[in-house]
Amino acid sequence: MRTTLGALLCSAATMGAAQAQxxxxxxxxxxxxxxxxxxxxxxxxxxxxxxxxxxxxxxxxxxxxxxxxxxxxxxxxxxxxxxxxxxxxxxxxxxxxxxxxxxxxxxxxxxxxxxxxxxxxxxxxxxxxxxxxxxxxxxxxSWNWMWLSGPAYEKAGLEMPTDWTGFIESAPALREAGVTPLAMGGQAWQQSGAFNNVMAIAIAGPEAWLSVMRDKNADTVLGEDYGRAFEAYAEARDLAQGWSGQDWNQATNAVITGEAGAQIMGDWAQGEFAVAGKTAGEDYGCLPGLGLGAYLQTxxxxxxxxxxxxxxxxxxxxxxxxxxxxxxxxxxxxxxxxxxxxxxxxxxxxxxxxxxxxxxLLAKDQTLPSTEQLVSPDTITQLNDLMTEFWNTPSMTAEDVQARYAEVIADAD
Amino acid sequence: MAIAEDADRAPGDRPRGATRRPVRLFQNLQAKVAMVPMIFVALVVFLGGTIWTVVHSFTGSGLLPRLNWVGLDQYERLWSSRKWLVSIENLAIYGIFSIVGTLVIGFVLAALLDRKIRFEDTFRTIFLYPFALSFIVTGLIWQWLLNPDLGIQNVVRGAGWEGFAFDPLNNPDLVMYGLLIAGLWQGTGLIMCIMLAGLRGIDEDIWKAARVDGIGVVKTYVLIIIPMMRPVFVTALVLITSGIVKLYDLVVAMTSGGPGISSEVPAKYVMQATFGGQNLGQGFAASTMMLVMVVIILIPWAYLEFGGRRRG
Missing domain, CATH: 3.40.190.10 (Periplasmic binding protein-like II)
Structure with a gap:
């Protein structure tokens, strides 16, 4: 691989010299x-x-x-x-x-x-x-989307929910129909992103989120708003039991086929729906900001x-x-x-x-910066490690992860 | 001047019965000249690189190395990081099982092949074959084999045993053993070959003597042959241990550290901190700790191995 690239670069260099125009x-x-x-x-x-x-x-x-x-x-x-x-x-x-x-x-x-x-x-x-x-x-x-599966809700005989609360209520029916309510890929950035970028903004609200990510205020993490977000994240962890895959597009595919009820993933997932020839609103639904507070990260x-x-x-x-x-x-x-x-x-x-x-949403200016714009890669790595540990350790409680999240934010630069 | 004269002569034709004492520095000059690149590499690349890394582990270097001192901060953060502690624990589990497993399986296979069986060449090739594959390929193959929907579990269920469950890679408690299976599959062949060479080096007369004395086959192996093969075991041990410390690609190919952080290893921590987190200082602190680990294992061993011999 390296040698082919090297060869390509060499040929590029010689060509450039010979025919500068x-x-x-x-x-x-x-x-x-x-x-x-x-x-x-x-x-x-x-x-x-x-x-x-x-x-x-x-x-x-x-x-x-x-x-x-x-x-x-x-x-x-x-x-x-x-x-x-x-x-x-x-x-x-x-x-x-x-x-x-x-x-x-x-x-x-x-x-x-x-x-x-x-x-x-x-x-x-x-x-x-x-x-x-x-x-x-x-x-x-923007990260702030939840994608819903048309076929899965059809199997369960339900309408697609309009927000996170409705989704939680529909979960038992999905389980009964043999559908895993939430598909989540196995890579750390997915598990971490679903919280840092989506659930924290939707559930704790944009002010609390900015105070944490922009101002690195650890007290906000320990506050009540973030507490609710961590509770919801723990709930999501239970809902994701039963489906395992690594890549995000595998999870999107599970939503397309109706194997899973929903996926929390950025708008790039829509490219996969498009390639599969699916129609928005029928074959799949989308909830910006989990249908709670619609803010887009840009x-x-x-x-x-x-x-x-x-x-x-x-x-x-x-x-x-x-x-x-x-x-x-x-x-x-x-x-x-x-x-x-x-x-x-x-x-x-x-x-x-x-x-x-x-x-x-863009026209209404309901936008927030992306996490990458506010936080250094070093801190993101630490958050990824923490959130993926939580996601894969059933014995770890929402309070545990909240306390350790606050520590990371307190140390962030 | 004397030096110049001496240097003009090739080392081979030193004056016979010379009255002057030859300058020691120029004995075997060709060999010494040939050594220069090696010495240079050892000093600059190994030693220089190591010192550079250790020095920078005391700095707050980010994506690029800088000399802004932060004291022991990087080490404090390292040892309070849950991921690092898990990595060390995993390396210990993998290391112990891998050393024991590879030596035992390698020796048993070699001993079986040494019993003058038919098709020895064929078996030897089969056992050694996995070693020709890289860890990445090995990892991918075993990831598929251990995947519950594609691999072993699926085959056994298809054969009629519906309740069979074998999914180590998605179970945080078992994932290191899943990695170990792949590691052993890849590594035992080479050790077997080394052991086989060692066994072939044992004099036939030893076997004859043992037989005359009425000592059983197993007992002969354990009490006579294995102690005689000590140097072979030492070589095997060095090979296995060096493979363990640098364990990285197998983990990346099979689990990428998952589920969660349950199959993280130190080398992966270093890579993740250095490049993923753009925090060179943290990566260097972690790699310095890896060096310390190796030294801690190496010094007592070197002392026993070389110091002991000199005394004897």
């Missing part, structure tokens, strides 16, 4: 490997190959961001950087920027007027350090461009950055990915019921 190969690293994600990233590749002389070399890494980020970082630090790589917005790339390893995109951003078109503006702020822009935001993803993905020695590659990198934000690419990518475009001035051609709910 012509296209160069741009190796782009990302972790979009599920069906819907791969189809979406294909749109970028198509656009780059067709509209520019450059060609897209796909550097997909399977296994999610936790697996992919170390590979990307070690390649950048090791002096063999890809032309571009995907990160989540926020603090993940902070130190790489401070060390001067990433390309400054400010001139592209000014030429294209990114400050005027990117909406919400927080996305671009997360790319900005000391007034310089270092990344190209490409989509808005995190997302962004591309960063490591500094390269070759000016031809650098020019191509900037071309790619501009291309990623162009209206047509935004529409084609985001309608496949299930995410929302980062420009307020484009219309998604086919908007389904769920995407429309998301766009409405």
């Amino acid at each position: 012509d296209g160069v190969d741009l190796e782009v690293m990302h972790w979009w490997t599920s069906g819907g994600e791969a189809a979406a990233v294909g749109k970028f590749a198509e656009a780059l190959d067709e509209k520019t002389p450059h060609s897209w070399v796909d550097g997909a890494i399977a296994g999610g961001g936790d697996t992919a980020r170390p590979v990307m970082v070690s390649r950048i630090i090791g002096g063999d950087p890809p032309a571009a790589f995907q990160f989540n917005h926020g603090r993940q790339a902070e130190e790489l920027i401070e060390a001067g390893l990433l390309l400054d995109l400010t001139d592209v951003a000014e030429a294209q007027g990114w400050t005027d078109i990117v909406n919400p503006p927080g996305l671009l702020e997360s790319c900005t350090i000391d007034g310089r822009i270092y990344c190209a935001p490409i989509n808005i993803h 995190g997302g993905d962004a591309f960063y461009f490591p500094k390269q020695d070759d000016p031809a590659v650098e020019a191509a990198q900037k071309e790619l950055a501009a291309l990623l934000l162009s209206p047509e690419v935004q529409v084609s990518f985001n309608s496949v990915k299930g995410s929302l475009p980062i420009r307020g001035d484009v219309d998604l051609t086919t908007v389904n019921e769920c995407t429309q709910k998301g766009l409405d």
Whole structure:
């Protein structure tokens, strides 16, 4: 693998030197490997190959961001950087920027007027350090969704619930029909994200959540609002007994087939429903903010461009950055990915019921920053460890996890 | 000047019956020159890298190494982290069972092959074959075999035993033993080969003498052959232990530390802290503790092994 990549990079370098005017190969690293994600990233590749002389070399890494980020970082630090790589917005790339390893995109951003078109503006702020822009935001993803299975509720002979409370009430009937009420993948980020990003905001409320994540206030964690959220999370743990799988898209698939009643997962799950040819509102339902308090986190993905020695590659990198934000690419990518475009001035051609709910919330400005924008990766790792331990240790109570969660928040930077 | 003259001569043709004493530094010059790269690697890469890591474990380095001292903070956090304690415990479980299991199974297989059976070559190849696979492949194969819907449980249930349950990888109490099965499957073949070579090195006359004295086969193995194979066991032990300390890829391929944190191991903690959490200081503190563990095991062993021999 490494040698093939090396060979590709070598050929890119020699080609760049020989024919500076012509296209160069741009190796782009990302972790979009599920069906819907791969189809979406294909749109970028198509656009780059067709509209520019450059060609897209796909550097997909399977296994999610936790697996992919170390590979990307070690390649950048090791002096063999890809032309571009995907990160989540926020603090993940902070130190790489401070060390001067990433390309400054400010001139592209000014030429294209990114400050005027990117909406919400927080996305671009997360790319900005000391007034310089270092990344190209490409989509808005929000964690705050619960997906309901049409077939499962049909089996149980029930209507799909409209909020978390209704879901809890319907759970015994689902169990009777042989359906696991909640599907949860086995990876730590999923179990942790369902609480940190979804249940905490929906149940404890946005003010309490901001006080914890932004102000790192440990007392709020020990308070009553968060207490209720932890209770609900413990309930969710019981509801998830009986289904086991690792990846989030396996869990989404269980919702599609009706093996499981629901899944708490971000809007990228909608890409899987789309690939399976399902219709929103009939085959599956969606509850933003668990149907309780509908707030969307506006995190997302962004591309960063490591500094390269070759000016031809650098020019191509900037071309790619501009291309990623162009209206047509935004529409084609985001309608496949299930995410929302980062420009307020484009219309998604086919908007389904769920995407429309998301766009409405965005228009009403019921948004919050993403956890990655507020908390360092170090703290997120600690929270992931804690929440996955809780999820897999039936003897651990909601009070236990609450106390230890408060400790992590108290130590957070 | 004398040095230069001496250096001009190749070490082989030192003047016969020379009146001068040869300079010791230039004895076997070729061999010493050949050693230079190795010495350089040992000093710079191993020793230098180790010191660099230990030094940085006292800093608050994040994604990139920096020298902002934080004292023992990283170690305090490490030893108060539940995940680290679980990792150490898991390594101990895996280590003890893996050493005992590999040595016992490896020796028994080797002894059976040594009984002059038919198709010895075939069996030897079969037993050694798993060793040709990487831990990642081994992990994936066993993940499927131990998956309740695809693997052993499903086959046994399909054969009619409906109540059969065998799902170690999803049970926090059993997951380390699930890993152990895969580890043993992969590792015993090599140990068996080493043991077999050791057994072949035992003189036939020993067996004849034992038979004349009327000592049973098992007793001969336990009381005579095994003590004679001490160096072979030491080699095997070193190989197994080094494999245990760096246990990482098998866990990643089979469970990625799950369910929860119940199959975490120290090497994985290091990777997760360094790259996932972008906290080099914490990762370095953890890897320094791994080094300390190895040293604690190694020093008494080296003392017994080498110190003892010198005395004898």
